[in-house]
Amino acid sequence: MAASSVQEHLPPSLDATSHPPPLFDGTTRLYISYSCPFAQRTWITRNYKGLQEKIKLVPINLQNRPAWYKEKVYPENKVPSLEHNGKVIGESLDLIKYIDSNFEGPSLAPNDPAKKEFGQELIAYTDTFNKTVFTSFKGDPVKEAGPAFDHLEKALHKFDDGPFFLGQFSGVDIAYIPFVERFQVFLSDAWKYDITAGRPKLAKWIEEVNKIDAYKPTKTDPKELVEFYKARFSGQQ
Incomplete structure (x- = not known):
């Protein structure tokens, strides 16, 4: 497993009043x-x-x-x-x-040519996936976003040597999880739509990604997510 269980103190965000770090000093x-x-x-x-x-x-x-x-x-x-x-x-x-x-550390790219190829296809689909779901917030997400989540469910059936897109955890999972995390929270709150219903592989994938130490500290507070998206898409429901 990855060397990622380091407890990290997260620095405060820099704003218009903040000075820059010592740029291009080798850090x-x-x-x-x-x-x-x-x-x-x-x-x-x-x-x-x-x-x-x-x-x-x-x-x-x-x-x-x-x-x-x-x-x-x-x-x-x-x-x-x-x-x-x-x-x-x-x-x-x-x-x-x-x-x-x-950089050193566990590889996020598979060696297997079939996995490599499928990984590239899934990476190429990320923009379409995100756009489809975001656009659905203005209409009927259950109907319009459903096929995008079905696409992920189907993709998760391709390799059976692990619960992730390419079997083992890879850059493909990293490409999708920040968006799936947000979509799951917002669709559940605003539309009572459970993206994992009838999609057992997607449910399992989310569950397994949530166990990864590297991911846990990066998650956004669900309440903040919902408020942010409500403000952004308000009046569009």
């Missing part, structure tokens, strides 16, 4: 927001590989972000981004791969 920094699902992907990756000492977390307040972040760190002005070896790279799916390939 590897992962810029995240505690509430952002894209950033959560990279945070889980770092934890799973046991890199809490090697990659410093720098949380940014996205509602009141510091000007220096855009000017000096990442012109895209979004999270996540990784400051490593004098350069900054972004995009969460790229960063899962980058952290996995460039």
Whole structure:
């Protein structure tokens, strides 16, 4: 299992009044927001590989972000981004791969060619999955988001050597869990829709991911999630 049961003191988020860290001083920094699902992907990756000492977390307040972040760190002005070896790279799916390939720790990529290929297909589907479910919040999620969750249920039947998408835990699980976590909470609260009903593999997958130490500290408070999505999608039900 991963070297990830390190109890970590989480730093406070930096906002417009905060000074920048000593940028490009050789420290590897992962810029995240505690509430952002894209950033959560990279945070889980770092934890799973046991890199809490090697990659410093720098949380940014996205509602009141510091000007220096855009000017000096990442012109895209979004999270996540990784400051490593004098350069900054972004995009969460790229960063899962980058952290996995460039740092020590348990691998998140399978060696088996069939798993590799299926993993790529599932990664390619993440944007469609997220878009389908988010769009359904404006209509009828049970009807419109159902097929997207069915797609995951079907995918979880492909390999039977473990409860995860590629059997064993991988970058594919990391790509999906931040979004599934949010969708499950919000759909249950706002629509009384249980995404695991009639989807035993999905239910088991969520249960097993929840046991992973690397994931636990990255989870968002469900109440906060519901409030955030209600504010964002209010009047659209």
